[in-house]
Amino acid sequence: MFSGSIPALVTPFAADGSFVEDAFRALVEWQIAEGSAGLVPVGTTGEAATLTFQEHFDVVRVCVDQARGRVPILAGAGSNDTRVAIDNVNAAKVAGADAALMVPPYYNRPSQEGIFRHFEAIAQQTSLPIVLYNVPGRTVTDIQPATMARIVAAFPDVFIGVKDATGSLGRVTEQRLGCGDDFVQLSGNDETALAFNAMGGVGCISVTANVAPRLCADFQAAWAAGDIVKARSLHDRLYPLHVAMFTDASPGPVKYALGKVKPDWPLHLRLPMTPAGDASRAAVDAAMAGAGVA
Structure with a gap:
């Protein structure tokens, strides 16, 4: 169901913090036109942590409605409260998402059991x-490969893949051996997506694709076609931009970058997230110029 370049979409906010539906619909439409192979609304980059339950699934519904089945929708739905997580995944289904993206419980720090x-x-x-969605740098909770294999073995029709943001490339092999060749592995880090694919991954849930969707889609398509030289060239071209996206707390840098590409879109942030600082903006400017994005 999921492969290629899949942007973790930002959520457009007005200056008063309200969700701007028209701008989000325009973002979805642009992403599809530029070749994105799927969409992730209300993930970390979408500032899901600052959305109410109603807002969260309103954004999912808008994404599904605008996409109109042209690409699959993977809706963020995790929680550190199991009961809330169940409500979230069922709400994602009602909203029309094709699948849910779910972190393990954060803050609580549960055992592997x-x-x-x-x-x-x-x-x-x-x-x-x-x-x-395994991202211990944010959740402090790490789904170990053996636990992931156990989860998948118990419910193979439910757990279809992983967004791996551990940064440990060896896990791609461990998880393939434990979960099977049909288990979809998507990189959660743009800067390691080339190596991740070489280890057996099939795509990336990308922050950079918010800003450079065509280049990210072309990179993934080149790899899938076996054109390693082209894929590496595009990776090198995009690498400074991948790094620049995290020179300040995300999604500050990516919203700044997208604002340069689409200056008419409202791309404010909700507290506690704040705009990218001067050094981060300078890094983004240089990386965008180097990539030929702006």
């Missing part, structure tokens, strides 16, 4: 496919 039981409880309450 607790992680398994969390996802077991979710799987018993939904038929919506789930892509696990």
